[in-house]
Amino acid sequence: MSSSQLPVRAAGNLRSDAGRNRAEIVSAARAVFTEAGTDVPTSRIARRAGVAVATLYRRFPTREALVEAAFADQHADCSRFFSVVEQHPEPWPALRTALRRFCAEQARDKGFTAHLLAACLQGRAPAGAAATSALEAERLTALVRRARDSGAMRPDVGLTELHLLVAGNAGVVAASPPDQAAAASRRFVELFLRSLEVPRRSGAGDGVR
Template sequence: MTDRLPHTLRADARDNRDRILDAARALFATRGLDVPMREVARQAGVGPATLYRRFPTKRDLATEAFADQMRACQDIAEDGLADPDPWHGFRRVIERICALHAHDRGFTEAFMSAYPDAMDFAADRERTLRAVAALARRAKDAGRLRPDFALDDLILVLMANRGIQASSTAARAAASRRFAALVIQAFQASPDHAPLPPVARPA
C-alpha cells in the first residue's frame, strides 16, 4: 500500500492540474481574463489552496492555459512566411489568426500584452510578430500589400475581432471570417474586390 501511495498522489496532482487548466481555458475563452481565480477553482472542483499551489498568480495560469494557442499562432505565422507567394501567405495569416482569436477572448487579451512580464509568453509573442513583420515586408516588396501597412495594424485587427459579439461560437466564427475578408481587401495594394463570405448576424 505504501509503495503505491506516491504514484497515486502524483496522479491526483496531475488530474487536479488538468482540471484547473481545462476550467481556466473554458472560462477565459468565454469571459476573458477578468474571471476570478476562485471561480476557476470552483469550476475545476478544487479548493483555492490547490489552485494557488499549482498557479500562484493568474499570469502563471494564463501563460500555461494559452500555451497551445501561442504555439498555434507561431505555426500560423511561420507557415505564412514559408509560402512562396507572400501575399497569399499574408492573407492566410490574417484569416487563420482571426479564426483562432475569435474562439478565445482571453487569449486575445493575453496576446495583446496583458502580461508583459511573463517572459516566456512575451518572447513567444514577439517571435510571432517578427515573423508577421517579415512576411509583410515581402508582400510589400511584391507590390501586393499597401506600403503604409504597419504591424500595429494587426493589433488593431485583433482588438476589433475581439469585439465581435455573437449568440454562439459558430456565429462569432462566421462574423470573424467576413471581418477578415474585409480587412484583407483593405490591406491589399490594389483591391480586387473578391466576393466576401456570407453576411453573418453576430447577435
C-alpha cells in the same frame, strides 16, 4: 490503533492526485479564458476545476504561470502555423491567410486571441509565455514587412492597421448574434483586407485606376 498502525498514503498516490489537480486546473483555466478572457477571478477557475483556491495557488503561484500553462497548446499550434506560412513564396497571400485564421479564432476564443494580440500587435508581452509571444510578434512583423516589400500590400500598412483589423473584428463579433458571429466576422475581414492591398491597374482603355 497505534500511530504505527495508521494507514499511510503512498507518495505515488499523492503525486497522482497532484497531477490530476493540475490537469483539472489547466483544463478549467483554458475553458474559462476562452469564454471570458484572462482577467477573470481565479476563484471562478478553481470552482470550475472543483478544487480550493489554495490548491490552485499551490500549483500556480501566479496568474502568469496559469496563463502560460493554459495556452501552451495554442502557442505550439501558432508556431507550427507560422512555420507553414513563412514558407509561402508570396508573402501577401501568406499574411492574409494568417489574419483570416487569427480573426476566425477570435470569434471562438476570447482568451488566447487577446493574449496573443497584446504581444503581436500592441508591442508588449502579455502575462505568461512572454518569450513565446515575443517570438510570435517578431514573426508577424517580418511577415508584414515582406508583404509590403513585395508591392502587393500598401506601403503605409503596419501593425497599427492590423490592430485596427483585430479590434474591429472583436466589435463585429460582440455585436452579432452568436449564430451569425462567424459569418459576420468573415465578411468584415474580407472587406478590411481588400483595403490593405495595392490597387491593381485594370486593362488599358477602361478608364479605371
